[in-house]
Amino acid sequence: MxxxxxxxxxxxxxxxxxxxxxxxxxxxxxxxxxxxxxxxxxxxxxxxxxxxxxxxxxxxxxxxxxxxxxxxxxxxxxxxxxxxxxxxxxxxxxxxxxxxxxxxxxxxxxxxxxxxxxxxxxxxxxxxxxxxxxxxxxxxxxxxxxxxxxxxxxxxxxxxxxxxxxxxxxxxxxxxxxxxxxxxxxxxxxxxxxxxxxxxxxxxxxxxxxxxxxxxxxxxxxxxxxxxxxxxxxxxxxxxxxxxxxxxxxxxxxxxxxxxxxxxxxxxxxxxxxxxxERQLMVEQYVVYRSRTGGFYLPESGIALGVEVTKGQLLGQVIDPLTSEIQEECRSPVNGMIISRRIKMPINPGGYIAHIADLDSTIWSRENG
Ligand SMILES: [Zn+2]
Structure with a gap:
């Protein structure tokens, strides 16, 4: 037809x-x-x-x-x-x-x-x-x-x-x-x-x-x-x-x-x-991690897309751009995988630091070989 x-x-x-x-x-x-x-x-x-x-x-x-x-x-x-x-x-x-x-x-x-x-x-x-x-x-x-x-x-x-x-x-x-x-x-x-x-x-x-x-x-x-x-x-x-x-x-x-x-x-x-x-996961919990304060955001080396982090692991720091004083240590609240990560240095309060998939909430996974 x-x-x-x-x-x-x-x-x-x-x-x-x-x-x-x-x-x-x-x-x-x-x-x-x-x-x-x-x-x-x-x-x-x-x-x-x-x-x-x-x-x-x-x-x-x-x-x-x-x-x-x-x-x-x-x-x-x-x-x-x-x-x-x-x-x-x-x-x-x-x-x-x-x-x-x-x-x-x-x-x-x-x-x-x-x-x-x-x-x-x-x-x-x-x-x-x-x-x-x-x-x-x-x-x-x-x-x-x-x-x-x-x-x-x-x-x-x-x-x-x-x-x-x-x-x-x-x-x-x-x-x-x-x-x-x-x-x-x-x-x-x-x-x-x-x-x-x-x-x-x-x-x-x-x-x-x-x-x-x-x-x-x-x-x-x-x-x-x-x-x-x-x-x-x-x-x-x-x-x-x-x-x-x-x-x-x-x-x-x-x-x-x-x-x-x-x-x-x-x-x-x-x-x-x-x-x-090779591998797919489905999770029920997902952290949108946002800063508490403002300053310059300096990521830790190795915090790349797709890496696994443990609860409490340092993701990066917000520092005072004048005095170098550390304003905030950004630590993963979960055992998870980094799905998004901040690439921009200046940050205001509430700015996105990372999206982290909570691997302890995995409800499905598949190996695709
Ligand atoms: Zn959108």
């Missing part, structure tokens, strides 16, 4: 074709257009629709580079299904807010809202960020059965690829809406035990197939205002991932490309077997 032509953002994409375009989301005060760029690969054969989306947070642009490289390796004439790619979902947060030199800002500088806290967005009586979410949802995401949401270690930290599956808790608990009415209201009574089991099984299979050395499994109450939570409540299988950081090209980008292609292989959209690391 011949596949259908797709129209998205006013762009017509024939079966077997790749196309680029942008979603129109409004105008700013000086009439600058707000446009969200996309790439679509419309396969020749039937298969799932997947949304690959990066940079909801503008200070985390490395997912865009991973997706650019990965999709150059996908031939739409041999693809099964359709890939909707939104590599720069929150464009002004990349371009403004910090500066290009400091890799953008987490929120949208136009209204200071977080594009990962406003789903499914609104068109009327809505902030710009809500209108952008609405356009993404109505024009792209609502057509899909799968979502992969890419984040990175921000400008301050480098990070291994890691799958952060948000699964639904056994009791189907959904968080309440935010007080100011921004964000979604959940899915009512649709979360039957069958729905939860089916969704969680698909998320787990996708997380394992992504092929990161560590998977952080989370089953906390669903936040319907997050893109992953909104998908969870609407039959779209979401996977949150992180990879790379510091705005730099290194091995984490190549690994992120491999992981991205693994997902497409897992879903049967492209040919080939997933390329997996």
């Amino acid at each position: 011949p596949r259908e032509t797709i129209t998205v953002g006013g762009v017509i994409v024939e079966p077997g074709q790749r196309a680029y375009g942008s979603l129109y989301a409004g105008h700013l005060a000086a009439r600058t257009e707000v446009r969200i760029p996309f790439q679509v690969l419309n396969g020749m054969a039937d298969g799932p629709n997947i949304c690959l989306e990066a940079t909801l947070h503008g200070w985390e642009p490395m997912g865009a580079e991973i997706l650019r490289r990965a999709l150059l390796q996908v031939d739409p004439a041999r693809l099964r299904g359709t890939i909707y790619c939104l590599p720069l979902a929150n464009p002004f947060s990349v371009e403004f807010g910090g500066s290009v030199e400091s890799t953008g800002t987490r929120v949208n500088p136009a209204d200071l809202l977080d594009l990962n806290r406003v789903w499914p967005g609104k068109r009327e009586n809505a902030w710009l960020t809500e209108q952008m979410a609405y356009v993404i949802w109505t024009e792209v995401l609502s057509r899909c059965q799968y979502l992969v949401d890419y984040h990175d270690g921000t400008g301050a930290c480098d990070e291994l690829p890691v799958a952060f599956p948000h699964a639904i808790p056994e009791d189907g608990a959904v968080q309440a809406t935010l007080a100011d009415g921004v964000g979604g209201s959940g899915g009512g009574n649709r979360l039957t035990s069958e729905y939860i089991a089916d969704m969680n099984g698909k998320i787990r299979a996708m997380a394992e197939a992504f092929g990161s050395p560590v998977i952080w499994w989370r089953q906390t109450p669903v936040n319907p205002a997050m893109i992953s939570g909104h998908c969870l409540l609407n039959g779209i299988v979401p996977l949150v991932v992180e990879a790379g950081g510091g705005g730099q090209i290194d091995f984490t980008i190549d690994q992120g490309v491999t992981c991205t292609l693994n997902i497409l292989k897992h879903l049967g959209m492209i040919d080939g077997e997933p390329v997996l690391p």
